[in-house]
Amino acid sequence: MSDGSKVPVIGTHNGHFHADEALAVFLLRLLPEYRHASLVRTRDPDLLKTCTIVVDVGGVHDDSLRRYDHHQREFVATFPGKQTKLSSAGLVWMHYGRDIIHAYTGLDGADRDLLYVKIYEDFVEAFDGNDNGIAVYDPTELRKASIEKKFNDKGFTIASIVNRYNYAPSACEGADGPTVNGTTTSGAPVPQSGKSQDEEDSRFLRASAFVGEQFELELEDRANSWLPARAIVKQAFTxxxxxxxxxxxxxxxxxxxxxxxxxxxxxxxxxxxxxxxxxxxxxxxxxxxxxxxxxxxxxxxxxxxxxxxxxxxxxxxxxxxxxxxxxxxxxxxxxxxxxxxxxxxxxxxxxxxxxxxxxx
Known part of the structure; x- marks a missing residue:
């Protein structure tokens, strides 16, 4: 925020949404400076220029400009020590994850750094792989080994659940409008999907709240149970x-x-x-x-x-x-x-x- 009295604006694209930007927006709102930020969903470059921070759109990854897109041809960024190309979720976590952990848990130092890596490995990296079309196992090698699925688990991922918010006829019935948590919309015309911008934004907010709840459960469990357990297990091991x-x-x-x-x-x-x-x-x-x-x-x-x-x-x-x-x-x-x-x-x-x- 360049002006202490100005409400910051988070920008992302409108239209069909995915799990990575739904998580990216939620993560940003865990930071004190974006807790009350409004949201603009648009692909209009002039409107995006007015945003304080932009994720998953714009063709730019530049931390100094607070621009975090991963769709440009030259983008190859990965989380330190990992090979999975980042999505908007991974970009936000890489740049702000330590600050998010501190803001949410109060942890600092070695414990915070341990959680920073653990949360990426156990939660965020799957968002990156899914959005970039990276499978857990090389499908070519699986076919060579004649390994076949025992059942179809397509509907049993966070990404597939988020996708339902784009289509489910009753997904937004009774939901609060896009002004939840101070959110505003771009005022753009009705998108090609046939849904109004307000309805589309409302669906996005519901999806973001869903992935956000899963993230909070993960972080709380890791901070309150997993992290303290390390010393106990090390003693038992010795x-x-x-x-x-x-x-x-x-x-x-x-x-x-x-x-x-x-x-x-x-x-x-x-x-x-x-x-x-x-x-x-x-x-x-x-x-x-x-x-x-x-x-x-x-x-x-x-x-x-x-x-x-x-x-x-x-x-x-x-x-x-x-x-x-x-x-x-x-x-x-x-x-x-x-x-x-x-x-x-x-x-x-x-x-x-x-x-x-x-x-x-």
Missing amino acids: ERTQYDPKGRIMVIPYRPEGVPWADHLHAIESEMQSSGQVLYALFAENDQPGCKWRIRAVSLEPGSFENRKGLPEAWRGVRDEELSKVSGVAGCVFVHASGFIGGNGTFEGALEMAKKAVDM
């Missing part, structure tokens, strides 16, 4: 040899807010150059005396459904006394049919299950 001489069993202490340990374990193993050593993690169901304990197989990589070593085949899908007989461990409760998790009535029982499983 103590693992007291349960197994080879360090294949790790015990996670109970916390009411939960301990998201899997991501941290993979990262800590990499840092300590001991990748793949931990096979099972044990954790209590609650903090009550005599509570049940779980045994969880460690995945091959974060988010994978494949495990380094699933629980023994003979235990899978078996419960209670029958499981105790099959396993030779008293107090067994269950083992999932896929072998990724099991339970016992005591810590000692769960630990005995783990000790038997590592060598079977």
Whole structure:
């Protein structure tokens, strides 16, 4: 803002919208200077010149001018250390992500920087890949390997949900108009879609609020649960040899807010150059005396459904006394049919299950 009394204006294109600019606009409004900014959706270059900041339109990426488009032929920018070409969401995050984290959480320093990278990897990068037509896996290589989809997941992405806001007949019924949060529209004529500019802008705001809610959930979880868990998991990792001489069993202490340990374990193993050593993690169901304990197989990589070593085949899908007989461990409760998790009535029982499983 060049004038302290002037309301800043965020500019983006009108017409069909995508998830990346919906997120980009929401992210900007998390910053104090754009919290009450108005929004102009247009492709008119003269009108865009009047905007304080512009995303996803205009053919310019220049941080000094606050212009963040990625559609120009020469654009090749990526997030530091990554290969995925940025969209408007990634551009805003790259330039303003640290400030957004600080404004939202108050974090600074190493914790903020850790979240800055984590949020990009786990949330924003998918917006960049989707908008730039970059698949998670090379489709040519998948075809060479004769790998086919087991089902169609097209409707199960944030991008596909945002796209519905462009078309759904009842998407804007009962919605507030485009003056929500101080937003104004360009006053442009009715677009070719047949919807008025006001209706189109209202749909965009709903889509932006949707992706924004997902972002806030992600950031709050990472800041309040994932980040504090790192120190807990690192301590558990250093103590693992007291349960197994080879360090294949790790015990996670109970916390009411939960301990998201899997991501941290993979990262800590990499840092300590001991990748793949931990096979099972044990954790209590609650903090009550005599509570049940779980045994969880460690995945091959974060988010994978494949495990380094699933629980023994003979235990899978078996419960209670029958499981105790099959396993030779008293107090067994269950083992999932896929072998990724099991339970016992005591810590000692769960630990005995783990000790038997590592060598079977």
